[in-house]
Amino acid sequence: MTARTFALRAWRRPPWAPPASGGPYWSALLLRAIALGYVGLFVVLPLVALCGRAFAPGPAAVWASLCRPEALFSLWLTVRLAAIMIVINIVMGTLTAWVLVRHTFPGRGLVNALIDLPFAIPTIVTGLMLVVLYGPQGAIGTFLSARGIEIIYAKPGIVLALLFVTLPFVVRAVQPVLMDLDPDMEEAAATLGASRWTVFRRVLLPSLLPAILTGAALSFSRALGEFGSVIMVAGNIPLRTQTAPVYIYGEIESDNPAGALAVSVALLAGSLAVLVALHLLQRLGRRRDG
Amino acid sequence: MAEPPVSRPGRRDGAWSRRILIGIVLAWVAVLVLFPLLALVRGAWREGLGAALAALREPTARQAFALTFWITLAAVVVNTIGGVLLALVLVRQRFFGKLLLEGIVDLPFSVSPVVAGFMFLVLFGPHGWLGRWFEAGGIRIVYAVPGMALATIFVTLPFVAREVVPVFRECGLEQEEAARTLGANGWQAFWRVTLPSVRWGLAYGVTLTVARALGEFGAVLVVSGSIIGRTQTATLHIHQEYTDFHYAGAFAASLALACVSFVLLAAMELAQKRARDSRA
Numbered sequence: 001m002t003a004r005t006f007a008l009r010a011w012r013r014p015p016w017a018p019p020a021s022g023g024p025y026w027s028a029l030l031l032r033a034i035a036l037g038y039v040g041l042f043v044v045l046p047l048v049a050l051c052g053r054a055f056a057p058g059p060a061a062v063w064a065s066l067c068r069p070e071a072l073f074s075l076w077l078t079v080r081l082a083a084i085m086i087v088i089n090i091v092m093g094t095l096t097a098w099v100l101v102r103h104t105f106p107g108r109g110l111v112n113a114l115i116d117l118p119f120a121i122p123t124i125v126t127g128l129m130l131v132v133l134y135g136p137q138g139a140i141g142t143f144l145s146a147r148g149i150e151i152i153y154a155k156p157g158i159v160l161a162l163l164f165v166t167l168p169f170v171v172r173a174v175q176p177v178l179m180d181l182d183p184d185m186e187e188a189a190a191t192l193g194a195s196r197w198t199v200f201r202r203v204l205l206p207s208l209l210p211a212i213l214t215g216a217a218l219s220f221s222r223a224l225g226e227f228g229s230v231i232m233v234a235g236n237i238p239l240r241t242q243t244a245p246v247y248i249y250g251e252i253e254s255d256n257p258a259g260a261l262a263v264s265v266a267l268l269a270g271s272l273a274v275l276v277a278l279h280l281l282q283r284l285g286r287r288r289d290g
Numbered sequence: 291m292a293e294p295p296v297s298r299p300g301r302r303d304g305a306w307s308r309r310i311l312i313g314i315v316l317a318w319v320a321v322l323v324l325f326p327l328l329a330l331v332r333g334a335w336r337e338g339l340g341a342a343l344a345a346l347r348e349p350t351a352r353q354a355f356a357l358t359f360w361i362t363l364a365a366v367v368v369n370t371i372g373g374v375l376l377a378l379v380l381v382r383q384r385f386f387g388k389l390l391l392e393g394i395v396d397l398p399f400s401v402s403p404v405v406a407g408f409m410f411l412v413l414f415g416p417h418g419w420l421g422r423w424f425e426a427g428g429i430r431i432v433y434a435v436p437g438m439a440l441a442t443i444f445v446t447l448p449f450v451a452r453e454v455v456p457v458f459r460e461c462g463l464e465q466e467e468a469a470r471t472l473g474a475n476g477w478q479a480f481w482r483v484t485l486p487s488v489r490w491g492l493a494y495g496v497t498l499t500v501a502r503a504l505g506e507f508g509a510v511l512v513v514s515g516s517i518i519g520r521t522q523t524a525t526l527h528i529h530q531e532y533t534d535f536h537y538a539g540a541f542a543a544s545l546a547l548a549c550v551s552f553v554l555l556a557a558m559e560l561a562q563k564r565a566r567d568s569r570a
Contacts, residue, residue, distance in 0.1 A: 028383060035379040038372040039394055042443055046409035047397070049419055053412045092318050099315045103308060107316065114323045116558065119498070120551040122505025124525045125544045128532065129326035132333045132541075139329060164322055225402025227508035228525070232532070245404040245508065252408060252512055261412075264405045271400040279393075 047268075054261035065262040070238050074247035075266055081155060081243065082223035085162040086216050093170025094212055100171070101178045118167050126164050127232025130157065134233075153235035158243065161229035166219035173215030174208055181207060210285045217278040221271045330548065334541035342542035345531075350519050351543060354527035357435065361510075361523060362503040364439040365446050369499055373450025374485075374492065380451070381458040398447050403508030407441045410513050414440075433515035438523065441509040446499045453495030457488040457565070490565035497561055501554045504547065 054062060065071065099105075100112055118126070134141045135152040144151060151157045181204070189199045227245040234241040236250065244267050251260035334342050345351060380392060398406065414421040414431035424431050431437045465487065469479045485492075507525040514521035522530060524547055531539035 031375060032379050032383055032385065035372075035376045036391070038376060039391060039447075042368075042372075042440070042447055043394055043397055045420075046406075046413050046444065047401075049413040050405070050409040053418075092315075095311065096315050096318065099311050103312055105312045105316075111316065111319050113555065113559065114319055116555055117323055117327075117551070120501045120505075120555040120558065122507065122525050122528075122547050122551070124507045124528050125330070125505070125547055125551075126326075128528065128540060128544050129330045133326045133329035139332075140325070160322070164326075167322060221400045225400070225405065227402060227404045228505075232529075245402045248402070248404045248408065249508070249512065252404075252411070257412075260408060264402075264408055267402055267405060271402075272397075275393075275396070275400050 050261070050268075051265060053257075054265045057258070061258065062262045062265065065259045066266060068259065070242065071247060071259060071263050073239050074242050074244045075263065075270075077155075077242070078224055078244040078267075079270070081158050081162060082220050084159050085166065085223050086220055088159075088163060089166055089170050089219050090212055090216055093167075093215060094174055094208065097171045097174035097178055101175060115168050115171050118165050123165060123226070123228030124232065127161060127229035130161055130164065130229070130233050134160065152233050153237070153241065155241060157233035158230055158241065161233045162223045162226055165226055165229055166222050169219040169222070170212060170215030173211045173218070177208055177211040210282070213281060214278060217274050217281075221274045224267060224271050224274070327548070330541065330544060333537070334545045337538040337541055341538045342545070345536070345539040345542040346546060348539065350522070350530075351527060351539065353519050354522045354524045354543070355546075357438075357522065358504060358524040361435070361439050361442050362500055365442045365503040366496060366499055368443050369446055369450050370492070370496055373447070373495065374454055374488075376451045377454040377458050380455055382463075395448055395451055398444055401445075403445060403506065404512055406444050407509035407512030410437050410441050410444070410509075432513055433517065434521060437513040438510045438521060441513045442503050442506050445506055445509050446502045449498040449502065450492065450495035453491045453498070454488050457491035458484075461487045487568075490561050490568055494558060494561035494565055497554055497557045501551065501558075504550060504554075 096111075096115070100108065100115075131152050132138055134144070134157065136142070136145055138152075141152060149156075151160065185203050186199050189203050190196075194202065225245055226243075227249070230243055231246055231249070234243065234246060236242055236246055238247075238250075242250070244263055248260045248263050248267070251257070251263070346355075376395065380388065380395075401409075411432050412418055414424065414437055416422070416425055421431065429436075431440070461484075466479045466483050469483045470476075474482065505525060506523075507529070510523055511526055511529070514523075514526065516522055516526050516530065518530065524543055528540050528543045528547070531537070531543065
């Protein structure tokens with residue numbers, strides 16, 4: 001036995017090393033089992049339990065509880081308000097990222113830090129803040145309601161809450177892409193006589209689009225499930241301001257698990273579809289680049 | 291506060307269009323974030339500093355903040371250990387179903403908090419698959435603290451794993467192998483080389499976990515039954531005070547949580563900056 005092979009023998013692989021060609025070691029298998037157990041216990045099992053319980057009485061019963069007018073309305077309202085939020089968020093998020101990357105101005109550091117605040121602040125505090133400012137007794141709310149505009153306990157308030165909690169997504173997705181973008185391309189286009197709008201549409205937008213769509217999909221998925229801020233600003237009026245998560249909560253509280261289960265499964269399916277679409281989009285983008 | 295670098299000051303933009311764009315963004319952030327924040331501070335101020343402090347010293351408030359602390363601690367411990375192990379497995383092992391596992395790890399982000407809490411209510415409720423066993427053993431999970439901790443662990447599960455995976459992927463195996471050829475055993479290489487190389491990514495993931503665990507409302511509300519003084523966290527306490535028209539208490543507790551959020555935000559910026567610097 002040469003010294004070299006001896007050294008290789010003595011060098012036992014750590015458990016997190018990639019498996020050697022001879023097959024995985026027991027320690028690597030153990031590590032894998034712990035990781036799978038961790039995800040299985042905390043994520044998969046509860047999800048399976050929910051779906052199993054939902055479909056236990058049969059698909060017809062699920063369909064029946066889903067077709068109650070309050071349930072259908074809450075789902076439709078959630079999708080509609082999330083869609084409005086997305087349009088505003090795409091425009092304002094891209095603009096904010098643009099201004100933060102390309103311009104210097106007083107307060108730029110503060111704006112940049114405030115963008116991340118929604119990640120750090122509890123959603124119930126967000127809701128309370130919005131009610132205090134825009135509510136019937138709020139500083140801006142009294143001014144607006146004197147002119148017949150209701151924000152809190154109405155749909156605009158929900159959109160406002162959704163915009164707050166999803167503020168970072170589009171900005172933080174677009175910002176790094178914009179940072180890496182070479183301004184020479186834009187300048188070349190401008191020298192060739194393109195107007196500023198044409199430069200934006202033909203040069204900037206194509207490179208920013210994947211990032212914008214990623215941010216939009218994450219915002220949408222988050223908005224479908226948002227609860228804490230919405231329950232504060234929505235006022236929980238059935239068939240007017242009751243979003244799907246608020247409806248689910250109401251059904252659990254009034255001891256009607258069938259209704260809650262059906263809408264929960266629909267909501268899960270919706271946000272899962274958004275994520276799968278995002279994943280496919282990203283793979284498509286990578287394939288086109290590569 | 292870290293100023294992000296400017297890629298190129300807008301040379302071509304006219305002074306006016308530039309000013310208008312900046313004005314729009316400033317107004318947007320002010321209307322959406324800054325003014326509501328100031329309104330909360332003003333609201334707490336109007337109730338008076340003494341009233342705010344007194345509200346925070348109420349036994350229900352103190353119990354709520356203590357419970358939030360313990361639940362956050364549980365989520366951080368479980369998800370830090372689990373998240374690092376999971377990241378190691380995802381980066382360094384190859385096996386059937388790995389892609390699916392990667393997808394499942396991200397799942398809690400797209401589940402509504404209410405649905406997350408409801409899942410644990412179904413699983414551990416008196417008629418649930420696991421709830422039946424625990425009930426027979428006399429252990430309460432739902433409408434009690436263990437269920438709230440489980441729901442919080444669920445909603446914060448992806449943070450650490452997601453932040454650590456790219457760092458593990460980048461730092462590769464060379465340093466660890468160098469340490470091992472120099473005579474370190476597996477554990478020494480892990481503790482002295484592998485873990486320190488991901489520390490800022492890990493710190494960022496833990497900060498996000500803390501922020502989300504402190505602020506979790508929907509999941510905890512559903513699974514806890516919100517029993518005053520027993521299963522109320524700080525966020526549930528705020529909701530209770532608000533619905534009971536105790537605005538001083540709601541404002542004071544909200545402001546206290548918001549202050550913690552600011553500290554966390556600063557920690558996030560720092561960790562992110564350090565993670566970027568150590569990678570560059």
